[in-house]
Amino acid sequence: MSNYHLQFSLIFLIAIIRGVVSIDYNVTDVVSGTPGGIRFEKEIGVDYSIQEMGTINQFIYTLFDQQNNPNDRRPQNFVQLYIDVHADEAAAVTSGNIINMSSIFIQNYDGDVKWGFTSILYHEMTHVFQWLPSNAPNGLIEGMADYTMLKANYFPPGQAKPGDGDSWDQGYDVTARFLEYCESLLDNFVAQLNKKMKYSYNDRYFSDLIGKSVDQLWQEYKDKYKHNV
Template sequence: MAAKTHNLSLLIALSLLQFQITLAVRLGATNNASSTPGGQRFDRDIGIPYTIKTMPEIANFIWKLFQQPTEGDRRHYPDDVVNVIIQDLQDGALGETGDNNVYMSAKGIETYPPGDGAKFMFTSILYHEMTHIFQWSGKGTAPGGLTEGMADYTVLKSPFYVEGYSTPGEGERWDEGYGTTSRFLEYCDSLRKGFTPKLNKMMREVYKPEYWKQLLGKDVDQLWKEYKAKSDSAPPTTPPPHRGNQGFDREIGTAYTLETLPGIANFIWKLFQQPSETSLRQFKRRVYTGAE
């Protein structure tokens, strides 16, 4: 089956500091796995139109978060083209980048939560991967854990953060990457407003460990020790009320639960060789009404 492709030239208008800046960015989305289960699920539950609509929203969010109001502040590619490509990734990653391309795993899409949870998970990963497209990495000199942490920092600050993915104080090293480093960057922001955008800007040409001391007065290892000590002494945090219920509704749902229960029950009865009603454990009828 031929790959499904859609390219669109978009004008992304940013209104900043009383004047208008317009940037033309060509955005492309291609499904190279439309014959696979994951590619078919992408077409059914997410789709190229949604991807094209979401990409400029993510780009705007990243530029605003990293305080990059002008074209000169931003990372550019030949012809200013950014592509999202759905295909099978052989390394097990949910997503990855190469130059100006974001590759989203078709096999990963198969595992996304049901219903609207698929779009939520896809968008969350896209925030991470598009950060790699636009962030500075000192032309490859920055630690990989730092660039991955900055990408997760974007997700953490976005509306598409998956609750419980990371917690403040976790990890053994500041450059473990992903959630661990994103939370450490968040802590550094609390020491100096706008720290993470400033660090990203300093890494345009090269990464140097002394950037931490220049911005915060201490080297990164000392900052990490203080962060861990503060986290270890902090009382446990109470999650916001009903946040788990919202996550259940969004990513799992009552309909899916009811659909799954009979299959689990049948599996248990078959496994324990209980073919008849008389061989099954019986319960008194009890219905939860929510009033208890």
């Protein structure tokens, strides 16, 4: 591993109706001399990464904050993206406002790596800005992040189709499709659900918003798309 670290930062000003939020996006290529680091620099780049972080941030604000109320947002003023190697072989992991993108994922990506990188970045940036109550099902948290990818048209090929899956909180693409169904029943459902999750989570939020239990919604969802399963 190279000991030479490339680090760049830039401040983007995200204009919102009730003012301007200044968020600092920082990108550090920790493994610049490795195959993954080299591919990142040649086919993606720091400038593109920072630009997309700002674009994605604004997309998430719009998707999860339909009322444009800063008090409803998880406060962040800094997001750090590392290009690094992951011991657990994940494409990326996020903790707080720090995102680690795997150079192995970048190195081995088959196809347009910039598109794949951006798709993962939509998912991970959602974790930075969504509410994360400790009692929320992990499958719902991951499903909401995949839902962002879905709405941004960065849903990877081969992912779940409407009606797929075994449970509503299975996570990732399956839960994203279920949330898409709930959104079809109530405009801005995901934004309202995220708002309710500011301090804690409860299954009754589905009933509060749509008037049906999450289990009933799941059953009706499966019934609607049973021809696709």
